[in-house]
Amino acid sequence: MSLTAFSQGWRASSRIVHSATRSSFSTSTKLGAYEDTIKNLKIGKHTRVLYQGFTGRQATANAKESIAYGTNVVGGVKPGTTGEHLGLPVLPDVRTAVKELKPDASAIYVPGNGTVAAMEEAIENEISLIVAVAEHIPLHDVMRVQQILRTQSKTRLVGANCPGIINTWGRCRLGFQPLPFFKDGNIGIVAKSGTLSYEAVASTTRAGLGQTYCISMGGDILAGTNFVEALEIFEHDDQTEGIVLVGEIGGRAEIDAAEWIRAYKKRTANPKPFMAVIGGVESPTGRVMGHAGAWRSPGDATAREKIAILEKEGVVVVDHPEKLGEGMKKLLAGRSSGAGGKAASGPGAMQKRGYHTMRTRPTIVASNSPTAAQKRTLILKPQQALDMLRDRGVKIAESKGSGKMLAVSIDRSKRMPAIVASPTSEPSQMFPQSRRYEFEYGSNDASADEMITKVAERLQVSDNAKPALKELIGNLVDLYMTKEAQALRTNIAVSETGEIEVTDAQFRFDDAAFRSSKRQQDIHQLRDIESEVPEEVAAEKEGMAYVKMSGPGTLGTIVNGAGLAMNTVDALIARGGHPANFLDTGGKATKETIKASFQIVTSDPRVKAIFVNIFGGLTLGDMIANGILLAFKDLDLKVPVVVRIRGTNEADGQKLIQESGLKIDAFDSFEEAAERAIKLANDAS
The missing domain is CATH 3.30.470.20 (ATP-grasp fold, B domain)
Known part of the structure; x- marks a missing residue:
């Protein structure tokens, strides 16, 4: 079979299986490239924001927050409807909305599998920036959108499966970033992981630095905007003085960024300093670690290789985002004093010694089940x-x-x-x-x-x-x-x-093709659940991602967010701990998810203590604490639990746990919490 034959065959079947591909997605007479749209990321007070799916519950709540923050929301779209919502116009389709409201950007909150059609409609009508936050978009639908984007030079995509993009100085938010942690400042952040990016934001805010832009690359296999494209915005933004990258296993975005940084430093007399944290150092080979894109395909570098490549270009790589704020303060001080932001004589050198001379890390691999099913794969x-x-x-x-x-x-x-x-x-x-x-x-x-x-x-x-x-x-x-x-x-x-x-x-x-669109049923039926790890199947039923680790496995982990979960496992092992599992509860931490997490983790008889590492973004810290306490009582847990709560209402959450009288320790600092959890697990072993 020739490449022509199977290509034409797929294109023909694609029009049947998916939706009909439009014949033209740009009315522009100028021939350009998708790279020409990088400038569209420069959002601010001037940005006129449209909501697709405006009247839905999530879009309504998000729009209210964004408007209160200062985002210039001009209206939205609900198919076939003309009216008003939140005091703003509602129009029946994107074409009409573009003509009447003249938006610069669109936040897509279309439910179900309508996100792809909404993206295509926005591209067809040449909206400059579209942000898609939805998870579980089938990979081949995204590939089709990417091919459409490559044919035009008007529209830029951020996402999918990401918190979006925010500019603090311009009070412009497209996405669902937790606003209480953001502060107008001088650090640009680009991240694959949403929860780890919130940790980076909180760390730089605590250090008094604040942020300029926070651009989410997202955790999917294909990203509308990647590290290099975000770095080009940071390079030319006068308010951005330091840059943070949050990466993980999968793909070569971090390596592309390192190559860009090398070229940038050659052409810049006083380059801006860079810091990074890379998740998945201890991730088992071949496993999907929560994010759809957090796995190594043939030829991909490991997380350790990515770290080494970044460090070679002078990027200061830390093993936990809590270190980013104070670390960046030192780098900026060195740059101001004429050190040029070089890591060799500053905190970067200290970090490199600490990273590479620590005791040998235990080797942890996943269970041997070759069919271990996980979210999205x-x-x-x-x-x-x-x-x-x-x-x-x-x-x-x-x-x-x-x-x-x-x-x-x-x-x-x-x-x-x-x-x-x-x-x-x-x-x-x-x-x-x-x-x-x-x-x-x-x-x-x-x-x-x-x-x-x-x-x-x-x-x-x-x-x-x-x-x-x-x-x-x-x-x-x-x-x-x-x-x-x-x-x-x-x-x-x-x-x-x-x-x-x-x-x-x-x-x-890609099992999202079946789960979200009911395609590829014959492939999905090949799954053999009976041969899979029971805890992993149980977690999947609760909408969570779980990977059971082999080895001593004395410490159970419960974390909300795939990137944060990867980093938690990495950091615990680096400090002498022995995680029994990777467990990502997803983007929320309710009583129900925490209770289910405790049940799954404690079903492993190796677990002697549990470390709960939760960042309260959209969910409040006191609500999370109450959920942990109720779950603890309902299950009558016998193993000690250590909880680190950061984020919204973190002090209230920590106080509730500390005053509960239960066998639970609460901390704000990751270092203190990790040390306590490791000690409890080791003492009980």
């Missing part, structure tokens, strides 16, 4: 993957072997699907020996043949293997597109005569 058993290929006529070897690696995945930086090839299949050699070759859905035979030649060279195979290689790639890409896969990885053996056999396979599929 379905991983098939190797035999199931091989059977899918066999059904397509692909030759399967009788025995497994190392061989070479060939995969179809995503180039997250270029926001396109890609062929990934490596002359070796050894995971330790995947980076940097693998190469990505991105492709459009409408590839022609000439470009396909050129790519096949490049892939063959990377695999180090002779020309006589090209026909078989082309056939295999055609089958993989067709499977990738028609079944909405995340990544299809194969190990292959190539004979001297040019025959190719697949020796092993790992297939990952």
